[in-house]
Amino acid sequence: MENVKEETLVIDCSIEKALDVIGSKWSFLILRELFGGTKRFSELQRAIKGVSPKALTNALRHMEENEIVIRKVYPTVPAKVEYSLTDKGQDLHKIIKEMKLWGAKWG
């Protein structure tokens, strides 16, 4: 297990890192939204078509653990939670930008 991981690290490299940190397809879509600025949970849910609260939570937690999003809780009633990008997360913008360009060109 550990040696397997080591080997992987030796062979690669950077793409795996990016993929692991981003996590899933949903995360790309979340990123796209958050580049537009801080968003609330429900805003994300509305903006990202077809995502369930569960999937959204999973993706956000994963991104939080990997330090690309920040979760800010306002202890109000009703609850209010805002998500935004860290610098590390902002830096993913170029990737998404290239994906957009590609999609626009070939989609």
Add this chain to the structure above:
Amino acid sequence: MENVKEETLVIDCSIEKALDVIGSKWSFLILRELFGGTKRFSELQRAIKGVSPKALTNALRHMEENEIVIRKVYPTVPAKVEYSLTDKGQDLHKIIKEMKLWGAKWG
């Protein structure tokens, strides 16, 4: 189903296209290999750690259907199959490049 798809298309957009065409995490790794030039099935399998022939085939077929890779069969014995990128596939290079840069910076 169809109307759902239509709605999705209307709302977006380009990232989804790119994600759908690429398909899975494996595809990113395949892309990375193919940017280095034409590769045989077994070469891909060796280069991409942890991929099973099934997963590799799935990813390649998907990419083939979406016209980003070309599958060339040499009717020899033993069989020989080479995979390479189309122009559309080559154009994904920028995305992978940005992912590499990000991974190198933050990994």
Add this chain to the structure above:
DNA sequence: CAGCATCCAAAACGATACTG
């Protein structure tokens, strides 16, 4: 060599209902 077929386990998801 390059897969396909089969079986099976694990993960991801959607839907729904419920809570602080």
Add this chain to the structure above:
DNA sequence: CAGTATCGTTTTGGATGCTG
């Protein structure tokens, strides 16, 4: 509002064995 809990389904992938 922002989730969590649960259920059942779908997807995904590894393992294995077989074929042209």
